[in-house]
Amino acid sequence: MPIKIPGSLPANKILNSENIFVMTEKRAITQDIRPLKIALVNLMPTKITTETQLLRLLGNSPLQVEFDFINTATHNSKNTPSAHLSSFYKDFEMIKDQKYDGMIITGAPVEKMEFEDVDYWDELKKIMEWSNTNVTSTLHICWAAQAGLYYHFGIPKIPLDKKLSGVFEHRVVRKKAMLVRGFDDVFYAPHSRYTTVSKEDIKKVSDLQITAESDDAGIYIVTSKDKKKIFVTGHSEYDRLTLHEEYMRDIEKGLNIDVPKNYYPNDNPKNAPVMRWRAHANLLFTNWLNYYVYQTTPYDITKIK
Template identity: 65%
Template structure:
């Protein structure tokens, strides 16, 4: 089944070349079913790249998904053409009176800045508070996860002595649960960050459960008690060459950066990177969309509330 995206979005051409089924607005409106409504708050500087990465993964679901794109009004993006923002993106003021089945808040290259000093911090807090009443399930990625854990629960981030950079092995702490259904015992996830959240801080919060972690990279996936908010510290959505692009950029700027771990054969950056995370990434996003959005959200989105009382299809599972 397709993902429904705006007519003429640049990602369409790339996705069609990869045989991922997309459907433009005109064709989707002719169908007599309700698509899932997903809001993407894109905080990444290269927004078109991030759109394509996430749409690629969510396009593998048998569900029809309708996307809206949002950026912060309090910070003007410098790496995305203004005409693209005007054509495809909206600000919070434009979407705040709508309700959504799901929402994704991306990472952002601001992790070394204190939360309160980020230019759009107050706006982001308002968006996160709004999402608790107007979005059924929210997926927070990398810095977006750190920001949400700090805003909701006061969990701090800590600077790392060395950038967490590469592809790391992970395990599932709670097996046979829906977010990681179908995962191998060991699976791989890319990470690219200078800060971390720590197990001991999360374990102090009764409303949070650690679902997955890595011996080398630390906490990976956390879920809240109501099973409506997910905090993912890695970048499962990354393309095969994303870490390479980051590494080449840093080297060209004269920065001291290590070769991404477990990424190049024999850690040789002249060789082609090996993709180890694609299947796990597809499962992660498909499982979230299916089990935590589609099977829980009400047909009438106006019935959404902030108490999580509409998730009866979940039973006692996580």
């Protein structure tokens, strides 16, 4: 799906070099079709990196996809240039009267905090509530998956004894779910978090379905039965070196942290990491965009409800 982005967005040059189908706004206006509108609520501190990772996975298909990048007005991002934010980002007040075919809410490095203690929690609650009637399907990633399960269904997060970091084996539970169409019975995905959710808590909610899980990493994909809410507890969008960079930052901070599991050959950080989740990542995002957004959303976007 060619992704429609501003020509000056930093991701544009990177994705073109990788042969990802990127369409600038100038070219897009010559095509007489309605593009899918996706809102990307980017809560990650390194926003440019996250933009590139997600745009890479949503590109290279026959349909146009255009994005609105959303940040929270109640949090001052210190790791992204203010010029980038002012050029490419909007806050919720600027988009709340619009409808979107899909929305992605990213993770955030705040999982050790109580949800109510996060400075943008009230704003994020407004966004999640608004998504119920203004977005066809919303994909929640990592911390956002836990936040969404907590806000929409009252499912609490549970602290882990230590950080869960690495690339873990998963299995598909609901093999007929369109979200996992084409998945192998066993696949790999990265995780990087300090908290989790309970399988027992999820099973108590009749509107939720567990779609994929891991013996080592726990619940991985949960969906609502109406397909409007997708919760993914890992980071399939991560690049090859993302876990490495996080591990190095933790070491530099003096944290007592384990080497990411199943990531470096022989678990030796001096070895180049093995990337074994790219195919799964592409299928996950493509299936969501096709079956849960494109095949479901009305042509008249104002009729989304």
